[in-house]
Amino acid sequence: MRDNTYFDMNRRSFLKSSAAAGALVLGTYFMGSAPRAMAGVLAKPAENAKRANLFVALRPDGMVEITCHRSEMGQQIRTAIAQIVADEMEAAWDKVIVIQGKGDPKYGDQNTDGSRSIRYNMQRLREMGASVRYMMQHAAAKRWGVSADTCTANQHVVSHTSGKTLSYKELVTDAINFVPPASEEITLKSKEEWRYINTGMAHIDLQDLVTGSATFAADVRIPGTLVAVVLRPPVVGGKLKSVDSKTAKAMPGVVDVVEMPVPSGALQFQPKGGVAVIAKSTWAAWQARKALKVEWDDGENSEYNSETFKTELISTVNSAQTHVREKGDATTVLSQASDKLIADYYIPHLAQAPMEPPCATAHFKDGAIKVWAATQNPQADMATISALLGIPKENVEVNVTMLGGGFGRKSKPDFSAEAAFLSMKTGHPIRVQWTREDDIQHGFYHAVSAQHVEASLDDKGAIDAYLHRTAFSPIAALFQEGATTPMGFELRLGFTDNPINTPNLKLEVGNAKSMARVGWMRSVSNIFHAYAIQSFIAEAAHKANRDPKDYLLDTIGPARILDVTEQGAEYDNYGADKEEYPLDIGRLRHVIEKAASMAKWGREMPEGRGLGIAAHRSFLTYVAAVVEVEVSKSGDLRIVKSWAAIDAGTVVNTDTVKNQVQGGLIFGLTTALSNGITFDKGKVQQSNFHDYRVPRMSDSPLDIEVEVIESDAPPAGVGEPATPVFAPALCNAIFAACGKRIRQLPIGNQLKA
Amino acid sequence: MITFTVNGNKHEFSGDPSTPVLWYLRDELNLTGPKFGCGMAQCGACTVHIDGMAQRSCVLPVSAVQGKQVTTIEGLSENGDHPVQKAWVEHKVPQCGFCQCGQIMQAASLLSTNPTPSDEEIVQNMSGNICRCGTYPRIHKAIKSASKSMSGNAGVSYFDPTQAGEEA
Numbered sequence: 078m079r080d081n082t083y084f085d086m087n088r089r090s091f092l093k094s095s096a097a098a099g100a101l102v103l104g105t106y107f108m109g110s111a112p113r114a115m116a117g118v119l120a121k122p123a124e125n126a127k128r129a130n131l132f133v134a135l136r137p138d139g140m141v142e143i144t145c146h147r148s149e150m151g152q153q154i155r156t157a158i159a160q161i162v163a164d165e166m167e168a169a170w171d172k173v174i175v176i177q178g179k180g181d182p183k184y185g186d187q188n189t190d191g192s193r194s195i196r197y198n199m200q201r202l203r204e205m206g207a208s209v210r211y212m213m214q215h216a217a218a219k220r221w222g223v224s225a226d227t228c229t230a231n232q233h234v235v236s237h238t239s240g241k242t243l244s245y246k247e248l249v250t251d252a253i254n255f256v257p258p259a260s261e262e263i264t265l266k267s268k269e270e271w272r273y274i275n276t277g278m279a280h281i282d283l284q285d286l287v288t289g290s291a292t293f294a295a296d297v298r299i300p301g302t303l304v305a306v307v308l309r310p311p312v313v314g315g316k317l318k319s320v321d322s323k324t325a326k327a328m329p330g331v332v333d334v335v336e337m338p339v340p341s342g343a344l345q346f347q348p349k350g351g352v353a354v355i356a357k358s359t360w361a362a363w364q365a366r367k368a369l370k371v372e373w374d375d376g377e378n379s380e381y382n383s384e385t386f387k388t389e390l391i392s393t394v395n396s397a398q399t400h401v402r403e404k405g406d407a408t409t410v411l412s413q414a415s416d417k418l419i420a421d422y423y424i425p426h427l428a429q430a431p432m433e434p435p436c437a438t439a440h441f442k443d444g445a446i447k448v449w450a451a452t453q454n455p456q457a458d459m460a461t462i463s464a465l466l467g468i469p470k471e472n473v474e475v476n477v478t479m480l481g482g483g484f485g486r487k488s489k490p491d492f493s494a495e496a497a498f499l500s501m502k503t504g505h506p507i508r509v510q511w512t513r514e515d516d517i518q519h520g521f522y523h524a525v526s527a528q529h530v531e532a533s534l535d536d537k538g539a540i541d542a543y544l545h546r547t548a549f550s551p552i553a554a555l556f557q558e559g560a561t562t563p564m565g566f567e568l569r570l571g572f573t574d575n576p577i578n579t580p581n582l583k584l585e586v587g588n589a590k591s592m593a594r595v596g597w598m599r600s601v602s603n604i605f606h607a608y609a610i611q612s613f614i615a616e617a618a619h620k621a622n623r624d625p626k627d628y629l630l631d632t633i634g635p636a637r638i639l640d641v642t643e644q645g646a647e648y649d650n651y652g653a654d655k656e657e658y659p660l661d662i663g664r665l666r667h668v669i670e671k672a673a674s675m676a677k678w679g680r681e682m683p684e685g686r687g688l689g690i691a692a693h694r695s696f697l698t699y700v701a702a703v704v705e706v707e708v709s710k711s712g713d714l715r716i717v718k719s720w721a722a723i724d725a726g727t728v729v730n731t732d733t734v735k736n737q738v739q740g741g742l743i744f745g746l747t748t749a750l751s752n753g754i755t756f757d758k759g760k761v762q763q764s765n766f767h768d769y770r771v772p773r774m775s776d777s778p779l780d781i782e783v784e785v786i787e788s789d790a791p792p793a794g795v796g797e798p799a800t801p802v803f804a805p806a807l808c809n810a811i812f813a814a815c816g817k818r819i820r821q822l823p824i825g826n827q828l829k830a
Numbered sequence: 831m832i833t834f835t836v837n838g839n840k841h842e843f844s845g846d847p848s849t850p851v852l853w854y855l856r857d858e859l860n861l862t863g864p865k866f867g868c869g870m871a872q873c874g875a876c877t878v879h880i881d882g883m884a885q886r887s888c889v890l891p892v893s894a895v896q897g898k899q900v901t902t903i904e905g906l907s908e909n910g911d912h913p914v915q916k917a918w919v920e921h922k923v924p925q926c927g928f929c930q931c932g933q934i935m936q937a938a939s940l941l942s943t944n945p946t947p948s949d950e951e952i953v954q955n956m957s958g959n960i961c962r963c964g965t966y967p968r969i970h971k972a973i974k975s976a977s978k979s980m981s982g983n984a985g986v987s988y989f990d991p992t993q994a995g996e997e998a
Contacts, residue, residue: 151925151963279922286927287918288910289863289903293928296862304857329846359866360846360853432867432875432928432962481865481928482962513868732922736965740925743964766872766960774966775957779949781967 133162133205139233139246141168146178147198148189148453149282150431150480150487152737152796156280157729160273161199165206165266167213168245169233170273175281180455180475188454190488190597192696192794195729196653199792207263216251217243268789277732282479294436294451294478295510302438302506303332305499306362308369309351309519312759313344313593314376320352321370328368330361335502337495338465343558344594346461346489349519353499359510375759381592383425383755383762386525386550391421393587394529394546402573402646405581410542414533418620422530422609423821425753426550427523428763429598430771433481434516435492439499440506445472450493451480458490462497473497484744485597489521517769518761521596522754524549524567528609532579538621540579540632545613547572547606548587550595561588563602565647571606571695571801573646574660577614578634582644593756599744600797603695604804608748608822611691611805616818625809626673626690633692636663651697657791658697664724664790665694668701671722671784676703685709686717687813691805696794698725699786702742704778704806708815712828716746716778716807721799723783726790735783738799742781745803746772749824834895836861837905838988847893852876854892855902863903863931867960874959877932877939878902884939901988903931906938914938917976925963933959937973946977 134142143162145155155175163173178184186197210230217235218225220243227238233245268275285291310316322334333355340347352369356362411417437450439462446466452458455475463470480487496509511519526549535541552567553560568586575584598604611629618628638659641648650658669692673679676688685707692701705717721738728734751770755762763769808819811828819827832843836859843854850869855861855878864887867875871886878887879901887900906912914937924930933956940947940955947955952973961969 149926151927153925279919282927283919283922283924284910286924286930287915287934289861289931291927292862293865295856295866298860358849358853358857360849360857430962432873432926432960433865434867480926482926484962510866513870513873736922736925736968739967740964743966744962746964765870766868767870771960771962772964772966773957773960774970775953777964777966779953779967779970 133166133209135209135245135249137246137249139244139249140172140174141166142174142176144176144178146184146187147194148187148455148477148480148483149177150189150453150483153280153730153733154189154194155282157195157733158198158202159281160278160729161202162206164271164273165203166209167230167232172233177477179477180459182456187456188488189483190453190485191651192698192797193651195792196697196794199727199729203265204260204263207265208258211258211263212252212255213245213248215255216248220248220251274729275727275731277730280733291479293433293481294438294449295433295508297438297449297478297508299438299440299449299506302508303355303357303503304359304362305353305355305496305507305509306366306512307337307351307353307495307509307515308366308371309349309515310373310375311518312373312375312378313349314378315759316374316376317351318372318374322352325354325365325368328361328365330357331365332356333503334369335499338498344555346457346491346494347465348491348495348498353495355499355503355505355507363512378592379759381756381759383525383757386592387423387527390525390527390548390589391423393548393589394421394527398546398548398585398587400583400585401568402584402641402644403582404644405542407542407544407581407583410581411531411533411544414542417531417533418617419531420613420616420820422528422605422612424526424605424608424748425755425822426525426593427598427747427751428517428520428754428769429484429486430516430769431480431482431484431486434511434513435487436508436510437493437496438506438508439493439496441497441500441504444468445474446497446500447474447476448493448497449476449478450490451478451487452490452493453480453483453485453488454490457488458493461490461494465494465498466501484599485601486520489596513766514764517754517763517765521555521594523598523604524551524595524602526602526605528605530609530613532613532617534617534621538623540577540617542581543577543579544583544585545575545609546585546587548589549602549605550589550591550593552595552597554591554595561590565649567602569648570601571603571610571693573648574641574694575610576633576639576660576662576665576694577610578632584646592759599741600695600800603693603797603801604745604748607691607693607695607801608805611693611802612808612820615689615809615812619812624679625813626669626678629690629692630666630669633662633665636666638662653697658793660694664699665692668692668699668722668724668786671786672701672703672720675720675722675782675784676705678703682813685814687810687815689806689809689811689813691802691809693798693801695798695801698723698793698795698798700738700798700802702799702802702806704803704810706807706810706814708811708828714811714824714828716776719778719781721781721783722786723799724786724788725793725795725798726788727792728785728795729792731785734785734795737795738783739781741797741799742803743772743777745800746777746807748804749807749822750776752823752825832892832896834898834900836900837902843892848891850888851878851890851892851895851900852887855887861902861904865928865932867929872960873929874936875929875932877935877959879935879939882939882942884936903935905988906935912938913980914941914972914976917972917979920975921968921972923965923968923972925965929959929961933961933969937969937976941973941977941980945980947973
């Protein structure tokens with residue numbers, strides 16, 4: 078029998094199915110760079126959909142299966158994708174089922190980071206939904222012998238002007254024989270016609286999440302699974318010198334002790350190595366790991382000490398470095414200025430610390446492996462596992478569970494690769510469970526950074542020359558051994574796209590080593606760049622004796638499109654077309670004005686209270702936040718309230734955007750609150766939530782008002798852009814409340830001094 | 831032999847008595863609602879009720895629940911309609927949702943002993959539960975809502991499997 082699921086690219090259609098119980102399935106492919114809806118017929122969508130890629134299946138029973146190929150980690154992407162497709166296809170919401178897509182290059186990009194799921198997919202998802210609607214209308218028209226434009230689709234039913242109706246369910250079999258429409262034949266709904274998109278409808282997984290029935294990585298149950306915990310080298314690049322596992326092996330429930338492979342070459346997402354204990358239960362594995370007696374060869378990074386490194390970084394940014402953007406002659410103006418404002422800012426390493434520690438289950442059998450993982454990027458799991466096991470990528474099946482938070486940590490599939498290796502080695506299905514200590518001590522950390530900013534002000538108080546140097550442990554070292562220069566994207570996150578409007582500007586970058594694994598954390602280098610820029614503007618406002626909000630608006634200048642490449646910067650605009658997604662200072666001004674007005678900026682504040690404001694464009698989205706704080710005479714800080722305005726262009730779910738902004742701001746609070754991740758002799762000094770502090774309810778503002786700016790601009794990022802503004806807005810508020818300027822995070826005891 | 835009930839059903843345990851209740855629930859009973867987040871009672875993702883009171887199951891040895899009633903999120907209500915769960919849905923609290931079962935169990939326990947907590951009491955009672963997604967403002971509001979809807983009904987009434995399906 079012919080494989081009905083084969084997608085014939087040349088004919089721009091699927092091969093026809095002869096199965097009576099077939100379902101109508103539409104998929105989209107990227108044709109070159111242009112996304113284009115492709116449609117056709119498949120018999121068995123649920124099992125064989127791997128051969129198509131992004132798809133929607135209308136089943137013979139009338140239910141609609143929509144595949145979500147992006148990972149769900151709280152941003153409600155499963156709901157958003159369904160909203161888009163179901164809206165355009167006029168599906169009744171109670172007939173929508175979301176299927177989680179496995180790792181498969183045919184979906185195109187599945188790397189769920191960079192706040193780009195909607196930006197990358199909205200158009201093709203809309204076209205796919207509209208194609209189903211088109212086929213339903215045409216199927217009904219043919220049945221009735223009428224013209225298709227006299228038929229309208231509405232909530233799973235096609236109606237004719239005469240009043241006749243046919244349900245989608247009744248039309249499935251007819252539509253199977255249809256040649257699907259080309260993109261230019263379909264009509265997308267107008268914004269006014271949307272019924273799901275741009276609403277705050279509840280997310281589809283809500284009930285499962287409040288009843289404990291959602292499946293996260295550790296909830297996967299494969300019969301015969303053994304649990305593994307790994308003892309990893311405490312220093313990056315360290316190796317196992319010796320291990321005595323006699324006691325561990327003799328403990329009840331322990332099945333095996335296995336040495337992990339030593340990583341070679343650039344670290345990338347390779348497991349760190351070490352020794353694994355495999356046992357019948359988590360508790361047994363855990364106890365036995367404690368009984369391992371190991372000696373490590375710590376290697377070169379054993380000299381990593383955070384205090385020393387901090388001094389080096391600050392020293393780096395206090396001497397001339399390579400410039401990456403220049404306008405006018407900031408060097409000369411600053412050298413001649415009699416009165417300059419100079420500030421150094423510092424933020425330590427941070428850990429993403431998602432509530433669900435990394436976890437994956439793998440089952441190797443007959444040269445192929447199945448993996449179930451909390452991964453943000455299943456195709457990276459495929460590549461990493463394929464390389465480690467020496468099997469073709471096609472033999473690696475990656476099933477994506479719900480993620481208990483990701484924040485960038487789970488883009489790195491080292492934990493899936495550990496499970497895969499151990500399953501191949503032992504022949505058992507293996508679940509690798511990371512403890513919180515593992516997560517805190519063996520992560521891919523947010524870069525430690527230092528910034529030096531100096532400026533001179535003209536006689537009206539405006540910045541007439543601005544110099545900004547950045548230096549941080551680059552992510553680049555993950556991919557290129559010993560790299561000390563940041564990769565381009567690390568600078569394009571809030572540094573080269575600095576919005577300050579001044580006649581003389583110079584941006585410089587210093588080199589730094591990465592002696593730990595440095596990876597990305599929610600909003601990445603935007604965090605420290607926005608912190609420095611937005612703190613410095615407020616400092617300049619104070620020096621100029623101006624209102625910080627008015628000064629911020631004046632400093633970024635009038636509404637206009639800013640093209641930083643005209644000042645020599647390499648800038649890829651998050652991979653988006655700069656005509657479609659320009660850096661629009663007008664939109665940045667608008668969110669500042671909005672947030673300020675929400676907070677009733679300028680109102681009389683009682684003693685010890687203050688308002689701070691910060692704004693930043695990241696992931697093509699504009700966010701401004703105002704924070705109100707109270708600082709007691711003894712230096713106790715209380716965050717009273719926060720307000721934020723976000724312009725993310727077209728949004729799919731307004732409530733999700735609000736939730737992401739609220740959560741993103743609180744995530745940003747970590748930067749200000751947490752003691753960070755510090756190293757001594759190459760080892761992480763923190764281990765769990767008692768010494769790596771993350772915000773709790775008692776730390777957080779409990780009232781965060783969010784305004785989602787109504788916009789027809791193309792969709793931009795939502796998951797990350799709120800995070801960078803919180804720390805600077807908070808520190809600006811602290812200054813307004815008590816006159817103390819925080820240039821080094823965490824705040825720690827600085828308010829007590 | 832340690833005997834106790836989990837969600838109304840009797841269980842006997844003869845393994846290592848120092849095994850935390852969390853791992854017994856997850857690994858042996860396949861009750862995966864309680865989550866592992868830290869293993870040292872720092873985050874609250876593992877919160878269950880022991881005789882109606884919220885406790886961290888990740889540090890509670892099985893030996894400590896002899897003769898007690900253990901309730902997990904799976905046993906909080908029959909259809910996921912406990913007032914706290916309903917309030918969580920109403921306020922669309924969860925983002926990733928990983929911590930939320932623990933948050934809900936903590937909140938249900940709070941409201942059973944203090945049906946009308948003040949804003950500050952809510953903060954005090956809930957600050958042992960971490961939500962990395964930062965849903966605290968919504969958790970706080972949802973507890974206020976649940977408190978209103980539960981007023982006059984102090985105490986947690988669990989779903990009783992022995993009563994299920996019987997006529998009232």
